[in-house]
Amino acid sequence: MKKLMLLVLLLSTAVAFAQTPEEKGLEIAVEADKRDQGFADSSSKMTMTLKNANNDVSIRKMRSKTLEVQGDGDKGLTIFDQPADIKGTAFLSFTHVLDADDQWLYLPALKRVKRISSKNKSGPFMGSEFAFEDLSSREVEKYGYLYIKDEAVDGEDAFVIEVRPNYKYSGYTRSVVWISKEKYQPLKIVYYDRKNSLLKTMSVSGYKQYLGQYWRPDVMVMTNHQTKKETQLDFTDYKFKTGLSDRDFNKSSLKRAR
Amino acid sequence: MFLRWVNRVMVCALLFGFGQAIAADWSGYGAVEYRGFTQSRLDNDQFDNGSMSLSFEPEFYHSRNGGDDSLTFVPFARWDEHDPQRSHVDIRELVWLHVAQDWELRVGIDKVFWGVTESQHLVDIINQTDLVENLDGEQKLGQTMVNVSLIKDWGVLDIFVLPGFRERTLPGKDGRFRSIPEIDDHTFYESSAKDKHVDYALRWSQTFDDWDVGISHFYGTSREPRIIPAVTPAGLRLVPYYDIINQTGLDIQATLDEWLWKFELIHRSGQGETFNAFTGGFEYTFVGVMDSAADFGVIAEYLYDDRGSNPAVAFDNDVFVGGRLAMNDAASSELLFGIISDVNDNTRFYNIEASRRFGDSWVLSLEGRFISAGSTGGPFSSIRQDDVIQLKLARHF
Numbered sequence: 001m002k003k004l005m006l007l008v009l010l011l012s013t014a015v016a017f018a019q020t021p022e023e024k025g026l027e028i029a030v031e032a033d034k035r036d037q038g039f040a041d042s043s044s045k046m047t048m049t050l051k052n053a054n055n056d057v058s059i060r061k062m063r064s065k066t067l068e069v070q071g072d073g074d075k076g077l078t079i080f081d082q083p084a085d086i087k088g089t090a091f092l093s094f095t096h097v098l099d100a101d102d103q104w105l106y107l108p109a110l111k112r113v114k115r116i117s118s119k120n121k122s123g124p125f126m127g128s129e130f131a132f133e134d135l136s137s138r139e140v141e142k143y144g145y146l147y148i149k150d151e152a153v154d155g156e157d158a159f160v161i162e163v164r165p166n167y168k169y170s171g172y173t174r175s176v177v178w179i180s181k182e183k184y185q186p187l188k189i190v191y192y193d194r195k196n197s198l199l200k201t202m203s204v205s206g207y208k209q210y211l212g213q214y215w216r217p218d219v220m221v222m223t224n225h226q227t228k229k230e231t232q233l234d235f236t237d238y239k240f241k242t243g244l245s246d247r248d249f250n251k252s253s254l255k256r257a258r
Numbered sequence: 259m260f261l262r263w264v265n266r267v268m269v270c271a272l273l274f275g276f277g278q279a280i281a282a283d284w285s286g287y288g289a290v291e292y293r294g295f296t297q298s299r300l301d302n303d304q305f306d307n308g309s310m311s312l313s314f315e316p317e318f319y320h321s322r323n324g325g326d327d328s329l330t331f332v333p334f335a336r337w338d339e340h341d342p343q344r345s346h347v348d349i350r351e352l353v354w355l356h357v358a359q360d361w362e363l364r365v366g367i368d369k370v371f372w373g374v375t376e377s378q379h380l381v382d383i384i385n386q387t388d389l390v391e392n393l394d395g396e397q398k399l400g401q402t403m404v405n406v407s408l409i410k411d412w413g414v415l416d417i418f419v420l421p422g423f424r425e426r427t428l429p430g431k432d433g434r435f436r437s438i439p440e441i442d443d444h445t446f447y448e449s450s451a452k453d454k455h456v457d458y459a460l461r462w463s464q465t466f467d468d469w470d471v472g473i474s475h476f477y478g479t480s481r482e483p484r485i486i487p488a489v490t491p492a493g494l495r496l497v498p499y500y501d502i503i504n505q506t507g508l509d510i511q512a513t514l515d516e517w518l519w520k521f522e523l524i525h526r527s528g529q530g531e532t533f534n535a536f537t538g539g540f541e542y543t544f545v546g547v548m549d550s551a552a553d554f555g556v557i558a559e560y561l562y563d564d565r566g567s568n569p570a571v572a573f574d575n576d577v578f579v580g581g582r583l584a585m586n587d588a589a590s591s592e593l594l595f596g597i598i599s600d601v602n603d604n605t606r607f608y609n610i611e612a613s614r615r616f617g618d619s620w621v622l623s624l625e626g627r628f629i630s631a632g633s634t635g636g637p638f639s640s641i642r643q644d645d646v647i648q649l650k651l652a653r654h655f
Contacts, residue, residue, distance in 0.1 A: 050588050058588050058618060084654035085621045086590070087285050100515060102465075110396060111371040115470050119516040120545045120553060127588035168515075169545065251465070252362060252409050256355060258319060258328070 025145030025161045032184040033140045039214050041244035042066045045237045050128050053228040058083070060126050066137070067249050073097055074137040075249040079257045080126075090257040092249060093118075095137045098167060106254045113251050122171025129200060129222040129231040131171055142167050153178045153187040172199070183207055183215040193226075200224050211240050286316035286332075289652035293434075300643040301438050303431045305340035312337045315350070326357045332400075336391070343430030344390040350400045362407040367400035370418075372461060372474060374511040374520040375537040377559045377578035377598060381507035381522045383476045384459060386424040393435050393627060393641075394609075399424045413464030420457040423479045426498065437485065438640040442495035446488055447479070448502045448528075455479050455502070468514055474507040480529050485570060503528035516543045520559070535563040539578070555582040557596065572637040575601045580609075589614045605638055606630045621652045 019027070048060035061082035067075040073095025080089045088108035095101045101118040121133040146162040158178040165172060173196045178188040186204055193199040206218030220233040247253065294308040313336040321328035332351035338344035353366035370384040384401055391397035402422040408415040425445055429436040449455040457478020464471055483498030490497060505526040512519040521538040539559030547554045557580045561573035568574075580596025591614040598607040606629070613623035624647070631642035 052588070083615060083618045084285060085287070085615060085619070085652070087654070102468075102513075111369045113371075115374075115511050115513045115518070117513060117516050117518060117543055119543065122546060123553060124551050124586045127586060127590060171546070247359060247409070250409065251463075252407060252414055256328075256357065256362070258321065258325070 021147045022145065024147035025163075026140075028147065028159050028161055028179055028184075029140050029143070029145050029163075032179060033138075035184045036214060037068070039211070040068055040241045042214075043237075043239045043242060043244075044216075044235050047234045047236075048126065048128050048130075049232045049234070051230045051232075058127075060128070062126075065244060065248065067244050067246070069094075073101065073139050075246070076137065077249055077254065077257060088258065090254050092251070092254045093136065094249075095139070097139045097141045100168075101136070104251060104254055106257065111255070113255060119169050121167070121169050128233075129224045129227075129229050130220075130233065133165070133170060133172075134202070134222070148176070150181075151178065153180075156187060157181040158187055180207075180215075183209075185215045185217070198225050208238075210238055214240060283319045284316060285319075285655060286314075287652045287654045288312070288314045289650055291648055291650035293646050293648045295434060295643075296645045296647065297643045299434070300640070301440075303440070304434055304436070305432050309341070310339045311344070317351075328355045329353070330355070338390075341390070341430050341433035343428065343433055346390065346427065348388065348399055350398075352400070360409050362405075362409065364403065364405040364407075367402050368405070369398050369400060370403075370405070372472060372507070372509065373522055374470070374509050375522050375539070375559055376520070376541065376557050376580070377539075377561060377596070378537055378573060379522075380524045380535055380537055381472070381474060381509045383474075383481055383505060383507070384418065384420065386426055386481050388427050389435075390427040390429055390433070399427070413462050416459075416461045416463075418457075418459040418461075420459065420478060421454075423453040423455060423457065423500070425453065425500075426481065426483060428498070434644045434646070435641050437496065439496055441485060442488075442490050442492065442497045444488070444490040444492075444495070444497050445483075446486075446497050446499045448500065449479065453479075468512055470511045470513070472507075472509045474509075476503070476505045476507070478502065480505075480526075482529070484529060501529040516545070518542075530568075531565070533563065533565045535561075535565075537561050541582075551586040553584045553586065555584075556580075557582065561598070570637060573598065573600075577601060589616070600636075603636065604630070605636055607638065619654050621654065623650045623652070624648070625650070 043063065043065045046062050046064060050058045059082060062078055062080045065077045069075055076093045078091040080086045090106040092104045093101055103116050103118045105114045105116050107114065122131050125132050125135055143166055144164040148160045148162055151158060151160050158180050161177050161179065162174055163177050164174045171194060172191050173194060174192050176190045177186050179185065180187050185207060188204065189202045191200040200222055202220055202222045204217045204220050207215045209215050216235065216238050218235055222231045291311050292308055299306050315332060315334045318331040319328065330351050330353050333347065334350050335347045336345060349367050351368055353364050353368040356363045371382055373379045373381040385398035386401065387395045388397040388399045389395065401420060401424065404419045406417045428441055431440055455478060459474065459476040461472060461474035480501045480503040483500050485496050486499045487494055488497045503526055505524055508523045510521045518541040520540065523534065523536040525534050526532065537559055539557065541555050541557045543553055543555040545553050559578040561576040561578060563571045563574040565571045566574040576598050578596055578598045580594065583593040585591035593612045595610040608628040610626040611623065613621055615621050626647045628645045629638050629642055631638040
């Protein structure tokens with residue numbers, strides 16, 4: 001009887017410690033989310049360099065602000081500076097964990113604020129190789145996770161996890177993400193399209209730590225394997241905890257965003 | 259007295275702005291356009307064939323106090339080869355904005371847009387239409403205003419005091435898209451204060467989850483003139499007559515996944531008999547059509563105005579069906595087209611707009627408008643020969 005008790009105890013302990021790949025994947029995602037909490041608000045400047053298969057280049061410049069929202073997705077405001085014909089155009093989004101996001105676009109020529117459908121997650125952002133969903137806030141519950149293996153990227157140790165979107169209208173069946181073991185931030189993401197064919201690879205580099213906690217990259221390069229187009233996204237002027245509030249993320253502030 | 263005060267504030271705002279012009283920020287565009295008319299003129303005074311035109315709209319913006327105070331100045335100028343009335347200058351914006359925690363103040367000349375529908379903008383009333391710019395009525399003249407915006411949990415309340423009325427611009431004797439016979443440039447007003455009448459407006463707007471709602475009221479000089487016969491120094495002529503009106507407006511948009519449901523309603527009194535008008539419909543977007551990056555939106559709206567018997571009302575019982583194609587490419591290529599058809603007679607108004615960017619700063623756009631007027635004497639009768647194709651090349655900076 002005692003022997004049996006011991007066996008049961010041993011077995012149950014073993015079960016408790018043997019994580020499934022799903023559990024380990026989720027654990028990594030939760031840890032990444034936890035380490036990025038508490039930044040309150042952030043802002044940065046972005047330059048997008050679009051390059052087609054013939055190496056023709058075009059430049060986009062924009063500024064973005066993010067407000068951390070506890071218990072829901074973040075709020076974001078993006079202001080476009082270049083090309084000149086869309087200067088002053090601004091984009092406001094309230095992301096939600098599983099509900100559809102709320103999005104408004106401000107068109108300066110007509111002074112018009114338009115509520116737009118957030119169905120277009122898979123569409124290209126500003127004609128680039130980044131889709132809207134690649135740049136929106138990554139809430140843990142928006143995806144399902146599967147730990148695959150450990151593998152280094154350019155000598156940096158990383159977990160490799162498979163991520164499947166839980167939300168409607170994603171352009172991907174799945175993506176494979178290399179998450180730095182040190183920074184808990186993505187070093188590389190490989191995207192597979194709706195037919196599960198290899199679509200894009202994003203390489204992320206130049207991570208710096210801000211406020212002793214938050215890692216942010218300087219460069220993201222998105223390469224589309226199907227069209228041979230490439231977009232490089234450079235970030236500068238990261239700022240955190242600048243005192244932004246809900247007041248900076250509404251339709252009134254969208255109209256005067258400059 | 260009040261106007262003088264507004265003027266003083268504007269002069270101060272100007273000095274404040276240009277005194278700080280070192281960190282100034284200029285942007286804007288210059289454009290050349292050609293409008294080709296495919297049919298011959300209806301009236302011998304009008305020009306035939308085509309017309310060249312140049313336009314220029316620079317924008318100056320300067321802010322201080324971390325963006326809490328800012329000055330925006332947007333002058334506009336157009337030169338037209340054939341129609342002297344279309345050659346004009348305007349101040350689109352010259353406005354000082356102050357932003358506080360839960361309110362905003364705008365003083366000066368500004369543009370304001372209200373509404374949600376695509377085929378026409380019933381609720382939008384603050385700014386006068388700069389009709390010589392474009393038949394679609396989307397170009398507006400700057401409006402002098404003091405605007406206080408209260409931004410509260412219960413919504414945004416906008417209060418407007420609007421001194422100084424702007425007459426609608428109308429094409430001249432030589433121009434196309436005009437009334438036949440011509441409308442005289444003597445303007446008549448209901449108010450003895452004429453264009454000095456001070457107008458007021460109020461608007462509350464709020465977002466409830468998927469619903470964006472606005473309720474507005476306007477009291478003052480109607481932006482839309484009635485065209486009436488009157489005795490002028492030149493004899494009996496058609497003239498624009500501006501009534502004092504009260505207009506209540508409601509605009510609602512429901513954003514339900516790929517469906518956008520849009521509705522605008524107005525109730526106007528003081529301009530002939532009291533009337534109601536509404537526009538309502540939907541926009542449905544197909545994302546990534548045919549495995550491409552392009553989006554295609556289908557738009558359908560119904561346009562109603564209960565002054566149905568009045569021939570001056572363009573859209574009394576009409577259906578608009580259109581499409582919007584966005585290529586989502588690096589050149590931002592776009593195509594918008596639509597038809598407004600009258601349910602009662604067979605008047606149809608066809609519209610197509612296309613544009614794309616070349617390089618970083620050039621935008622080429624094409625616009626076509628074609629009218630098939632059912633009966634003579636209808637709202638489009640005077641412009642039934644004015645089918646137009648317009649090509650425009652703009653350089654943005």
